[in-house]
Amino acid sequence: MTLITNGRLDRRGFLKTTAAGAIAASLPLGGAYASTPKKGGHFRVGKGHGQTTDTLNPGTWDNGYMLAITFAKDGHITEVLADGSVGPEIAESWEASDDATVWRFKIRKGVTYHSGKEVTPEDVVASINFHRGEDAASAATPIVAPIQDIAIEGDTVIFTLDGGNADFPFILSDYHLPVLPANGETGIDWKSGDGCGSYKLTNFNPGVSSTLERNENHWRDDVAWFDSIELLSLTDQNARTTAMVSGDVDSIDKLDLKTIGLLARNPDLDISSIAGTQHFTFAMSANQAPYDDNNVRLAMKYAINREELVEKILFGYGSVGNDIPIGQGQQFYNTELEQKTYDPDKAKFYLKEAGLDSLDVSLSASDAAFAGAVDAATLYQNSAKDAGINLKVVREPNDGYWSDVWMKKPFTAVYWGGRPVQDQMFSTAYTCGADWNDGFWCNEKFDALLKEARAELDQDKRRQQYWELQEIVSTQGAIVIPMFANYVFASSKKIGKPENIASNWDMDGERWAERWWFA
Structure with missing residues (x-):
C-alpha cells in the first residue's frame, strides 16, 4: 500500500496556486491580510x-x-x-x-x-x-x-x-x-x-437569505472565527454593489467589472482578483438540430471574438479560453493545442460544410449565469453577423435561471468554477449521460480514453492522454469556452484574511466562513 x-x-x-496567491496579495488595496485571527x-x-x-x-x-x-x-x-x-x-x-x-x-x-x-x-x-x-x-x-x-x-x-x-x-x-x-x-x-461543520444552519430561506452560528463543539479550533453569518442572495448586480458600498454587507462576489475602478477608490474596501479555474461558457445542445452537426458547432466557435470578451466583459481580469474547461495553470494542460481565434471566413466554411448559407439561432442569457452574460451574448451576436449567423439574444430572468433555462433551452450562457483535477471536470460535465453534461454531448472515444487516463499512473502517458482528451473536446465538443475569468470579490477592510487565498472556487474556495475573521 x-x-x-x-x-x-x-x-x-x-494548479499554480502560489502564483495565484501572489496575484491575490498584490491586488487587494490595503486589507487586513495576515493579521492574527480572533473570534x-x-x-x-x-x-x-x-x-x-x-x-x-x-x-x-x-x-x-x-x-x-x-x-x-x-x-x-x-x-x-x-x-x-x-x-x-x-x-x-x-x-x-x-x-x-x-x-x-x-x-x-x-x-x-x-x-x-x-x-x-x-x-x-x-x-x-x-x-x-x-x-x-x-x-x-x-x-x-x-x-x-x-x-x-x-x-x-x-x-x-x-x-x-x-x-x-x-x-x-x-x-x-x-x-x-x-x-x-x-x-x-x-x-x-x-x-x-464549523457552523450551524439556523435559517434557510432559499433565494433570499440564510443565517448560521458558530458550532462551539466543532472538532477544530483553528477555523470559524465569526460568531454568526448572514448570507444574502443578491443576484441583482446593482443591489449587490449598493449593499457593499453602503456597508449593509461586509463582502460580495461577482463584481461589476465595468465599475471596479470606482469600488477600488473606496478607502474602506479591498478588491481581490484571483486567477483560477473559473470559466464562462455558451453551451449548445448537441442532441438537437442544428447543434447535432459538429460543423455548426465549429462555426459557432470561430464566430466569437474571444479577445473582445476578455477586454470588454472581464476588463482584463481573465484570459482567453480555447473551448476546453482546463486552466493554463493546471497539470496536463495542453500547451500545444492550437488556439482558436475569431475567424468569420472559417465559420462560413464550416456552415457550408453543414450545407448552410446562413444560420438563425437564439442564445439565452442572464446575469445569473455570470456578471455581464447578457452583454457578452450581445457581443457574440455582433461578431457572428459577419459569419452569416443571426444570433438572437434572449434575456432570461435571474431567478430560476438554473432550474428553468440552463439545460432546458438549447443554447445558454453558463459559468463553471472548474474542478481541481481534469478527470473530475470531464467526468462531471463531459461524459455521456452525466447529469451536468450541459452540451448533451456523447463521444465514445472520449469516454473510453478518459477511463484509461484515470487509471494510468505513468505521468508521461497520462499527459498524452489528457492532451488528446482536450483536443477532442476543443474540436468536437458542444461547449464554446471563450474566456477564463479571475475570481474578483470585494470585502470591507475590517475583514482579515490569510495570506494564501484559495483559487479553486470564488471567495477563498468558498471557505471564507472558516478562514476569514474581523481584524
Missing part, C-alpha cells in the same frame, strides 16, 4: 447566486450560494486546501494500493453533528451511496460511478474502484459529497439541515 501519512496529497503541478462578530455576505428553487439536497446544488452553505455547515471526507493540495477533513488519513484501485480512509473520531450524534463510518458510506446508482438523480453520480464497492473495517472506510485513480482523494472533496447522518428512509438526512 502507498501510505499518505499526513492525509495530504500534493499537486504542485496541477467575534456578525459577518454579512452578498452572493450573486441563489434561487428560490434551491434545496438542502446535496445532489442538486448548482451555485455558489449553496457551496458557501455546505462548506460552512458540513464536513467532507477531504478538502482542497488554499495551496491547491488535498488535505484531511472527516478522514484523518488515507492510503492506497499500489495500483490506486483500493483506497482506505481512516475516519476521524470525536466528530459530532450539530444534533449531538457522532459521525460514524456508516454515515460516510451512506453519504457516498446517496449519489451512486442510476436512480440517484445527483450531479455527483458521474464522479462516484467508478466506485464498485464500499466496505467498513473498524474506523476505516474502504473504496474499491473499477480502475486506478491517483486523484481519488480530490474527488471526495467535491461539494456535493458532504458527510450527513445516515437515514434508512432516504439514505441520508439532508432535510433537517443537520451537519458536522
Whole structure:
C-alpha cells in the first residue's frame, strides 16, 4: 500500500496556486491580510447566486450560494486546501494500493453533528451511496460511478474502484459529497439541515437569505472565527454593489467589472482578483438540430471574438479560453493545442460544410449565469453577423435561471468554477449521460480514453492522454469556452484574511466562513 501519512496529497503541478496567491496579495488595496485571527462578530455576505428553487439536497446544488452553505455547515471526507493540495477533513488519513484501485480512509473520531450524534463510518458510506446508482438523480453520480464497492473495517472506510485513480482523494472533496447522518428512509438526512461543520444552519430561506452560528463543539479550533453569518442572495448586480458600498454587507462576489475602478477608490474596501479555474461558457445542445452537426458547432466557435470578451466583459481580469474547461495553470494542460481565434471566413466554411448559407439561432442569457452574460451574448451576436449567423439574444430572468433555462433551452450562457483535477471536470460535465453534461454531448472515444487516463499512473502517458482528451473536446465538443475569468470579490477592510487565498472556487474556495475573521 502507498501510505499518505499526513492525509495530504500534493499537486504542485496541477494548479499554480502560489502564483495565484501572489496575484491575490498584490491586488487587494490595503486589507487586513495576515493579521492574527480572533473570534467575534456578525459577518454579512452578498452572493450573486441563489434561487428560490434551491434545496438542502446535496445532489442538486448548482451555485455558489449553496457551496458557501455546505462548506460552512458540513464536513467532507477531504478538502482542497488554499495551496491547491488535498488535505484531511472527516478522514484523518488515507492510503492506497499500489495500483490506486483500493483506497482506505481512516475516519476521524470525536466528530459530532450539530444534533449531538457522532459521525460514524456508516454515515460516510451512506453519504457516498446517496449519489451512486442510476436512480440517484445527483450531479455527483458521474464522479462516484467508478466506485464498485464500499466496505467498513473498524474506523476505516474502504473504496474499491473499477480502475486506478491517483486523484481519488480530490474527488471526495467535491461539494456535493458532504458527510450527513445516515437515514434508512432516504439514505441520508439532508432535510433537517443537520451537519458536522464549523457552523450551524439556523435559517434557510432559499433565494433570499440564510443565517448560521458558530458550532462551539466543532472538532477544530483553528477555523470559524465569526460568531454568526448572514448570507444574502443578491443576484441583482446593482443591489449587490449598493449593499457593499453602503456597508449593509461586509463582502460580495461577482463584481461589476465595468465599475471596479470606482469600488477600488473606496478607502474602506479591498478588491481581490484571483486567477483560477473559473470559466464562462455558451453551451449548445448537441442532441438537437442544428447543434447535432459538429460543423455548426465549429462555426459557432470561430464566430466569437474571444479577445473582445476578455477586454470588454472581464476588463482584463481573465484570459482567453480555447473551448476546453482546463486552466493554463493546471497539470496536463495542453500547451500545444492550437488556439482558436475569431475567424468569420472559417465559420462560413464550416456552415457550408453543414450545407448552410446562413444560420438563425437564439442564445439565452442572464446575469445569473455570470456578471455581464447578457452583454457578452450581445457581443457574440455582433461578431457572428459577419459569419452569416443571426444570433438572437434572449434575456432570461435571474431567478430560476438554473432550474428553468440552463439545460432546458438549447443554447445558454453558463459559468463553471472548474474542478481541481481534469478527470473530475470531464467526468462531471463531459461524459455521456452525466447529469451536468450541459452540451448533451456523447463521444465514445472520449469516454473510453478518459477511463484509461484515470487509471494510468505513468505521468508521461497520462499527459498524452489528457492532451488528446482536450483536443477532442476543443474540436468536437458542444461547449464554446471563450474566456477564463479571475475570481474578483470585494470585502470591507475590517475583514482579515490569510495570506494564501484559495483559487479553486470564488471567495477563498468558498471557505471564507472558516478562514476569514474581523481584524
